[in-house]
Amino acid sequence: MAYKCVVLIKQVPDTKRITGEAMNEDGTVNRSALPAIFNPEDLNALELALQIKEKFGGHITVITMGLPAASVVLRDSLFRGADDAILITDRRCAASDTLATSYILSCALKKIDYDIVLCGRQAIDGDTAQVGPQLAEKLGVPQITYVEELIELDGKSITARRNIGAGWQQVKTALPVLLTVTGDANEPRVAAAKKTMKYKNARTPVEVEKEVRSQKTEDSEAKINKLVEEKCGELSDKGLLIKQWDLDFIGADLNWCGRSGSPTKVHRIQSVVLAAKESKDVPANENGISGLIHELIEDKIIA
Amino acid sequence: MINVNRQGEVWVFGEQHGGQLEDTPIELMSKARRLADTLGVKLASILLGDSVKELATKLIHYGADKVYLVEHPLLGTYQANSYAKVIYDLIHKYEPQIVLYGATITGRGLAPRIASAAKAGLTADCTDLQIGDHTTAGDKQLHKNLMFQIRPAFGGNIIATIINYDRWPQMATVREGVMPMPEPDAARTGEIIEEKAEVSQQDLPLEILAEHKRAKKVNLKAARIVVAGGAGVGSKDNFKLIWDLANCLGGAPAASRAAVDLGFIDHDHQVGQTGTTIRPSLYIAVGISGAIQHQAGMSQSQKIVAINNDPDAPIFQLAHYKIVGDLNEVVPKIIKAIKEKTL
Numbered sequence: 170m171a172y173k174c175v176v177l178i179k180q181v182p183d184t185k186r187i188t189g190e191a192m193n194e195d196g197t198v199n200r201s202a203l204p205a206i207f208n209p210e211d212l213n214a215l216e217l218a219l220q221i222k223e224k225f226g227g228h229i230t231v232i233t234m235g236l237p238a239a240s241v242v243l244r245d246s247l248f249r250g251a252d253d254a255i256l257i258t259d260r261r262c263a264a265s266d267t268l269a270t271s272y273i274l275s276c277a278l279k280k281i282d283y284d285i286v287l288c289g290r291q292a293i294d295g296d297t298a299q300v301g302p303q304l305a306e307k308l309g310v311p312q313i314t315y316v317e318e319l320i321e322l323d324g325k326s327i328t329a330r331r332n333i334g335a336g337w338q339q340v341k342t343a344l345p346v347l348l349t350v351t352g353d354a355n356e357p358r359v360a361a362a363k364k365t366m367k368y369k370n371a372r373t374p375v376e377v378e379k380e381v382r383s384q385k386t387e388d389s390e391a392k393i394n395k396l397v398e399e400k401c402g403e404l405s406d407k408g409l410l411i412k413q414w415d416l417d418f419i420g421a422d423l424n425w426c427g428r429s430g431s432p433t434k435v436h437r438i439q440s441v442v443l444a445a446k447e448s449k450d451v452p453a454n455e456n457g458i459s460g461l462i463h464e465l466i467e468d469k470i471i472a
Numbered sequence: 473m474i475n476v477n478r479q480g481e482v483w484v485f486g487e488q489h490g491g492q493l494e495d496t497p498i499e500l501m502s503k504a505r506r507l508a509d510t511l512g513v514k515l516a517s518i519l520l521g522d523s524v525k526e527l528a529t530k531l532i533h534y535g536a537d538k539v540y541l542v543e544h545p546l547l548g549t550y551q552a553n554s555y556a557k558v559i560y561d562l563i564h565k566y567e568p569q570i571v572l573y574g575a576t577i578t579g580r581g582l583a584p585r586i587a588s589a590a591k592a593g594l595t596a597d598c599t600d601l602q603i604g605d606h607t608t609a610g611d612k613q614l615h616k617n618l619m620f621q622i623r624p625a626f627g628g629n630i631i632a633t634i635i636n637y638d639r640w641p642q643m644a645t646v647r648e649g650v651m652p653m654p655e656p657d658a659a660r661t662g663e664i665i666e667e668k669a670e671v672s673q674q675d676l677p678l679e680i681l682a683e684h685k686r687a688k689k690v691n692l693k694a695a696r697i698v699v700a701g702g703a704g705v706g707s708k709d710n711f712k713l714i715w716d717l718a719n720c721l722g723g724a725p726a727a728s729r730a731a732v733d734l735g736f737i738d739h740d741h742q743v744g745q746t747g748t749t750i751r752p753s754l755y756i757a758v759g760i761s762g763a764i765q766h767q768a769g770m771s772q773s774q775k776i777v778a779i780n781n782d783p784d785a786p787i788f789q790l791a792h793y794k795i796v797g798d799l800n801e802v803v804p805k806i807i808k809a810i811k812e813k814t815l
Contacts, residue, residue: 184627297596299584306588311677336685432593432639453797
């Protein structure tokens with residue numbers, strides 16, 4: 170039996186490579202100074218979907234919600250073996266917290282047929298791990314979080330091993346289901362050369378428009394729109410047009426999207442400057458170290 | 473969601489598995505006590521399970537005024553669906569203003585499900601909670617006595633203070649280990665309110681086929697002295713230096729993520745954002761450069777000694793005692809000095 174998998178992915182700033190230059194003086198993050206990458210654990214979710222497809226057959230749709238630039242991670246997913254890619258992009262999504270994000274994704278998923286929804290455990294920009302469980306609740310499906318291994322799929326149900334902190338649990342539940350996948354689940358494959366050749370020209374309509382506008386700066390608005398339409402039509406015929414959905418298309422109630430749909434707000438952002446109040450240089454010789462130990466004993470830090 | 477309710481209580485999820493209370497609800501209790509006292513409301517814990525009444529008394533000893541106790545055979549084993557449903561119902565019945573959960577794997581699966589159903593805000597992995605006022609930027613409206621939900625973001629590079637002023641309850645998960653455990657007071661009394669659970673087999677979508685719990689190889693949170701090694705230690709063999717120093721101080725050996733990834737020591741020993749958060753009396757960082765993710769797990773240590781051959785290593789910004797030098801020479805000298813002084 171084949172399975173329809175939907176993988177939710179996110180393009181994130183590479184927070185592991187943050188340097189001083191990436192921080193503005195006011196303590197905010199200068200996102201443009203950071204490379205944007207495929208959220209690492211979303212790659213594990215995609216890999217698990219690819220393994221399911223290889224073993225049982227089926228179809229993989231990847232979805233991301235983000236700025237037009239997020240098309241990059243959709244193309245990357247196609248290079249690795251996804252069948253279909255959807256970009257949810259809309260200015261009215263801006264400032265969505267996890268609750269609003271899960272609402273928007275749930276509206277998109279209602280337009281798709283699925284057996285298994287796969288998410289990375291968490292994204293490295295926020296580290297919240299909340300969107301997966303919130304989406305499962307909104308879809309009315311069971312969740313298996315922290316999945317480390319898929320044990321069995323028998324057509325109607327799934328068995329998986331999940332991390333429970335100090336130990337593991339093997340659980341079984343009926344499909345459809347939502348999984349959040351950890352970095353320990355697998356080793357994500359690299360892009361396949363053939364698929365990269367095939368999909369390197371895949372574009373979202375918003376990218377097509379940007380390209381046309383940069384080349385035809387003198388043309389009238391009507392002419393540009395016509396060119397964009399033609400170009401999208403050509404890509405679509407070749408199977409290279411990445412789907413692009415907005416909030417109207419997925420039928421989202423705007424009250425639950427963006428800022429108005431987000432109960433959590435930012436009160437303040439500060440940059441982290443951790444520093445010891447008092448510090449001493451200890452010479453790396455016997456006298457220095459002996460003095461240090463003496464002081465720690467005096468202060469009753471060492472018994 | 474519920475409306476802003478200034479008389480609402482402060483709640484702590486009393487996470488337990490198999491009749492054993494987790495550390496997180498206890499760690500949360502002293503902070504939650506302070507929030508409740510500042511707001512002038514009661515502190516309650518919500519306790520779900522099968523035959524877990526004795527844990528309710530324990531929660532009172534640790535600082536709760538009340539415990540909402542929900543006992544049911546079907547709640548004997550945690551499942552996100554059933555627990556979320558019961559807690560959601562309790563939130564609607566009593567309208568607490570704040571609900572806190574430990575950011576354990578359980579808490580991180582449960583709290584978002586409740587937040588989604590309640591259409592309420594939730595902030596993940598907080599490291600501090602305070603009460604404060606907020607004025608909205610546009611209409612200059614003053615919102616008094618909100619819960620400031622303070623958490624690192626962007627891989628620990630910034631600290632964000634999150635608030636939630638219109639759709640309550642204000643909910644947060646709190647990182648394990650960042651708040652000190654209070655001492656229990658056996659003389660404390662409180663009220664245990666028994667609630668009926670509306671749960672059926674349908675609320676238990678998972679079949680738990682097997683479970684394996686293992687004891688952690690080390691209890692870093694309980695250690696007064698921690699000696700941690702990083703990638704700079706160089707090899708698994710050389711990591712023996714860390715074990716030796718820890719042994720002679722009666723402390724626990726620990727490591728940075730880099731050292732764990734290199735296979736020098738088991739993940740149970742990892743300190744930092746993806747490991748354990750600790751606040752020992754003495755933390756000795758050996759060959760650890762001190763990435764922000766590592767600092768997040770140890771910056772609360774009372775005294776920090778750092779040994780590194782790179783004088784510009786970020787760990788030195790945190791250190792009370794800085795030793796610039798080759799750890800292979802410095803560590804044996806420390807061991808020798810300790811043996812001489814403490815004999």
